[in-house]
Amino acid sequence: MDESNSWAETYHDCVEQVVDLGTQHGWTIDSQSLVDHELYRTTFMKLGPERPRKLLVVTSGLHGVEGFLGSAIQAMIIRHFSNRLDPERESAILLVHAINPFGFDQLRRFDENNVDLNRNFLLRGEEYQGANEGYRNLNRLLNPPNWPRFEIPFALQAGWKIARHGLNSLQRAVAGGQYDYPSGLFFGGQEPTRTLRALEKVLLPEIQSTPATLHFDIHSGLGLSGEYQFLVGHELSAEEIGLLKVLSANRMKFPEEDKAYEAKGNFNRWIRHHAPMASSICLEYGTFPPVEVLGALRAENAAHHWGEPGSNHFREAKNRLKEAFFPSSRSWRSRVYNESKSLFDRIFDLWLNQ
Template sequence: MSAVEQAFSRSYAQARQQFLEATATAGMALQSQPHPLTGVEGEALAMDVARDGAMDADKLLILSSACHGIEGYCGSGVQMYALRDAEWLDKARSAGVAVLYVHALNPHGFSYGRRVTQENVDLNRNFVDFSQPLPANAAYDQLHDVIIPAQWPPGPEAEQAMQAFIAANGMKAWQAAVAQGQYRHPQGVFFGGQAPTWSNQILRQVLRQHGSQARQIAWIDVHTGLGPNGYGERIFTGPPGDAAMLARARRWWDGAGATPVTSIDDGSSSSPPLSGLLWNSVAQECPQAAFTGMALEYGVLPVHATLDALRADHWLHQHPEAPEAQQAAIHQQMREAFYDESAAWKGQIISQARQALFQTVDGLGSDAS
């Protein structure tokens, strides 16, 4: 088995064991934040954090996985390869860049093969100010019973309503209505929550501890589920309208146009505009640092197939009495929507992530002044 394939795991439990062993071998300081619940195999769950570099380093790179649970198969693989990559480790250390590997932001979803947390919350919609009125999503409110119908597969009425919406508004509008984030339907898809999740609270603790002395913070958060198979879209993560931050991200990561950095704000990304995103936590917990972030988003299946997998998963969550064969089929549908187990796909993931990591160190160095 190649080094690339060895980096990927068959389960959360295996991925975590690999991470703990690799960080120990590399001599990195490790902290484990225990999750209050256990995993699908009865295993312990945790957000594991390994740091390579001094606590007072001016430059910090965060590499995180499993914001969306099941997407951790990919993100953990990226982290594992990096932890065993002597050239990469030397590159970061020689440049004085501390690297924070945050393994499994959402360990519960990773273990159970779901995208959401144990609260049924999409973690990347959970970073809103809950003391203020929550973002509205009128289109989702209209479509909730169509998105998650009473039966699965959907009956003709639900399918007709979905197709009518798409015919009237287009596929992008359907994707936006479903994925933007909603805060009124706790059992629905892309639910942003009504309070900070466990993962939200623990991540903020990690950022305060590890980011408070940094003058520059870069963050690569690894995702799957959007775009062409195997292609890693570099999606800018930062405040809408921050032209200087977007320009910096493009200067670091666009590879002279070969690897363009897209933005959900100007319509160049495969992702629609979203609410409650993860990057808000850095601005709030590490306000002293200049921040540059991206979501490295790898494609697996076409977007309609991915959304159908998510709809099925949420339907199943509400119907635990479903026949075992149907349960197994939906779990497999989810896995295939967010993780391609082919060697070719894994090779594409690692090569693009490795390029982005090296570019990040160079970017931090060029902007050190």
């Protein structure tokens, strides 16, 4: 049965839905505030033994507004897979819901300090500074210094840049992360965030204490509409590659194949660095063409910094961003639901219960 018509549409409804489902199906639930705001909670939900032999981790909402899709998939996992764990295999599932609840609730991709959390997870010796030359050249286009009500449409401006430099060059310039423009897009921060420090204490020990972990961090926006892909941000063994190719139905991408999504400070690389026994994958679902998604990000960021909260323009920018990362199309949602259920069927049958 396709339950995509029951997906929640607000942050608080998403939290209520997964917590209620988790309670009904016997999950251990712990809601914590990873940021200095008691209204915003990140929920940790676990099913299975305390010290498992294998651990499936599914995280959502690192990019705020992308949490709607992540929450929907996590709700599907609770509904359909809670009774699928084979107790003899000593496996467990850990769901981390709404890592960035501020962005989730406020329809932002970034946190309360405008930090793109998936650019903040730097490793020891890496510095929170710098921006590539491509980003510097695009800064005024990406981050207009005021509310851009009257201008040449962004699609035309971006089209001119693409014609001159190519789409991949544009994507590489913006998606890699930057640390010099605090109010700009893809800002990685100037120090480790509270979220990073909290996950270091709460999530890493769970993964580090397990002999084998498969971690999926759910995102949306990049790729073919309604289709998922595994984006790999760290080296894998031949055995891992073989398994992930089967699980993904051969939908894997490595940085060397497509530089457009290679990002400094990404969460998956950080997990792998601190837990070498874990395969950490970005599970990405496509929505709209890249320029359309980037235009929505740009408009929301301008509204956030320069717009008037509560105005029609402000609301339009917020709703446009939500649509870019969580399309309202019934066909899109149905396709994502069915593909996700098939994917986790394979994960349970071919890995977790083996």
